[in-house]
Amino acid sequence: MSDTILRVNDIYKSFDGTGVLRGVSLEIREGEVVVIVGPSGCGKSTLLRCINGLETIDRGEIWLQDEKISGQVKELHVIRQKIGMVFQSYDLFPHMKVMDNLLLGPTKALGRHRQEVEQEALQMLERVGLKEKAYVYPRTLSGGQKQRVALVRAMLMHPEILLLDEITAALDPEMVSEVLNVVIDLARGGMTMAIVTHEMRFAEAVADRVLFLEEGVVLEEGTPEKFFHAPATERAQRFLQSFTYASKRDQAAAKPQGEPL
Amino acid sequence: MQDLGISVLFRGVNFQRLLGGLWVTLRLALITIGLSCLFGLLFGLLMLSKKKIAKVFCRVWLEIVRFMPQLVLLYLVYFGFARLFGWDLDGETSAVIVFTFWGTAEMGDLIRGALTSIPLHQTESAAAIGLTKGQVYLYVLIPQTLRRLLPQAINLSTRIIKTTALVKMINVTEVLKVGQQIIGQFYRQPDAAFWVYFVIFLLYFLVCWPFSLLAKQLEKRWA
Numbered sequence: 001m002s003d004t005i006l007r008v009n010d011i012y013k014s015f016d017g018t019g020v021l022r023g024v025s026l027e028i029r030e031g032e033v034v035v036i037v038g039p040s041g042c043g044k045s046t047l048l049r050c051i052n053g054l055e056t057i058d059r060g061e062i063w064l065q066d067e068k069i070s071g072q073v074k075e076l077h078v079i080r081q082k083i084g085m086v087f088q089s090y091d092l093f094p095h096m097k098v099m100d101n102l103l104l105g106p107t108k109a110l111g112r113h114r115q116e117v118e119q120e121a122l123q124m125l126e127r128v129g130l131k132e133k134a135y136v137y138p139r140t141l142s143g144g145q146k147q148r149v150a151l152v153r154a155m156l157m158h159p160e161i162l163l164l165d166e167i168t169a170a171l172d173p174e175m176v177s178e179v180l181n182v183v184i185d186l187a188r189g190g191m192t193m194a195i196v197t198h199e200m201r202f203a204e205a206v207a208d209r210v211l212f213l214e215e216g217v218v219l220e221e222g223t224p225e226k227f228f229h230a231p232a233t234e235r236a237q238r239f240l241q242s243f244t245y246a247s248k249r250d251q252a253a254a255k256p257q258g259e260p261l
Numbered sequence: 262m263q264d265l266g267i268s269v270l271f272r273g274v275n276f277q278r279l280l281g282g283l284w285v286t287l288r289l290a291l292i293t294i295g296l297s298c299l300f301g302l303l304f305g306l307l308m309l310s311k312k313k314i315a316k317v318f319c320r321v322w323l324e325i326v327r328f329m330p331q332l333v334l335l336y337l338v339y340f341g342f343a344r345l346f347g348w349d350l351d352g353e354t355s356a357v358i359v360f361t362f363w364g365t366a367e368m369g370d371l372i373r374g375a376l377t378s379i380p381l382h383q384t385e386s387a388a389a390i391g392l393t394k395g396q397v398y399l400y401v402l403i404p405q406t407l408r409r410l411l412p413q414a415i416n417l418s419t420r421i422i423k424t425t426a427l428v429k430m431i432n433v434t435e436v437l438k439v440g441q442q443i444i445g446q447f448y449r450q451p452d453a454a455f456w457v458y459f460v461i462f463l464l465y466f467l468v469c470w471p472f473s474l475l476a477k478q479l480e481k482r483w484a
Contacts, residue, residue, distance in 0.1 A: 052389060054385055054388070054389075076388075077388070077391050077392060077393045077394075078391070080388060080389055080390070080391040081390075081391030082391075083389075084389070084390075085386075085389040087382055087385065087386060087389075089380070089382045091382045091383065091385070091386035092386075093383065093386075093387070093400075093401055093405075094405070095404050095405050095408055095483070104387075104390065104392070104400060104401075105390030105391055105392065108392060108396055108400065109390060109391035109392050109393075109396070110391070150386075153390065154389070154390070157390055157391060
């Protein structure tokens with residue numbers, strides 16, 4: 001068999017008659033990290049939400065390994081046990097301590113023993129530098145720490161694939177790298193991931209493949225080297241340019257001397 | 262020798278009578294609170310319904326309850342229903358009807374508020390770790406709803422307990438009425454009134470204070 005983990009086959013999704021995804025296909029192999037970029041509203045978050053069944057799709061198919069997961073309703077929770085997802089908002093459960101947040105899925109959804117998972121959880125917390133926060137409530141954590149815990153919570157389910165939906169978009173700038181470094185660490189460990197992000201330098205660092213989505217269509221797909229340094233489409237060039245700034249001094253030089261403001 | 266007014270309470274069974282009255286107060290309040298929680302849950306869910314007619318219905322009910330003095334409602338049911346429909350309701354039944362009518366709307370509004378205050382992404386992130394729908398409710402949504410609801414529900418409960426004092430106006434012999442009967446018996450003792458009312462005050466305080474403490478404690482712990 002192939003080592004394809006996820007296969008998205010020509011999916012369509014519209015909200016109130018507006019097509020958000022218009023024929024998107026995507027394959028992710030085991031251990032591969034695919035980064036999905038594109039302007040806001042291009043459908044990239046919707047794509048991730050469709051993959052783990054938070055949104056239903058209108059047309060097309062989604063396969064996880066050898067199992068067709070689109071169109072299923074009854075066993076959705078079983079599928080989600082294999083698809084980890086972390087969101088933009090801090091989504092820890094505020095009424096539970098960090099450890100209980102981590103153990104909820106493995107003990108209740110997978111039926112594992114608390115003690116055994118707790119050991120594993122402590123090891124993973126240590127890897128992300130938060131072992132001493134295991135028994136505090138989420139409200140005492142910073143945004144960056146919360147997202148690291150959310151990543152551990154998803155990883156403890158041992159998912160086949162991890163979906164990250166703009167997980168640093170709500171963070172203060174100085175906390176972004178502490179979270180993204182954890183993601184890079186996971187990528188090095190061979191975790192299969194689909195990542196939506198606006199952090200282009202991170203995207204370049206972590207991606208095996210970049211998908212450029214605009215108006216619900218994959219416009220470009222390629223290696224990070226190619227996409228970030230020699231994008232093929234004019235749309236992608238313009239999109240990437242929106243992350244760079246013309247220098248103030250260049251602009252002053254470009255202006256005719258002595259012109260009043 | 263002239264006794265102190267407080268001694269009237271220890272004469273005969275006066276203090277037991279007062280406690281008996283307190284029990285009437287508490288029984289009335291507890292029945293009302295119980296029914297209000299039950300119907301309040303339905304009321305709260307009805308308020309969240311997408312049907313416009315249900316929303317308007319709840320809105321009107323809630324406004325009536327907020328603007329109409331409870332005493333007027335008590336008279337309306339106790340005296341008005343007898344005249345209008347020929348229902349000869351006793352005082353306690355009328356009181357339970359009126360206070361439940363009030364408590365249902367207020368409790369329902371609290372339940373609606375608590376339910377809507379849980380952000381959608383709590384549901385989604387719970388679903389994302391593979392919990393079933395039932396587990397999402399059991400471990401994530403209901404505990405958070407209760408945490409937001411309980412302090413406010415307890416405050417409403419103490420308000421209901423206090424408001425039951427009104428039922429003496431429709432001939433229910435609760436603690437305040439008993440107190441007035443005792444005062445009437447000992448009219449020769451001019452300071453009896455003060456002491457009897459003071460003890461009633463203490464009794465209300467002893468009943469409501471633990472609730473209020475509990476609410477404060479919960480609020481602090483779950484803030």
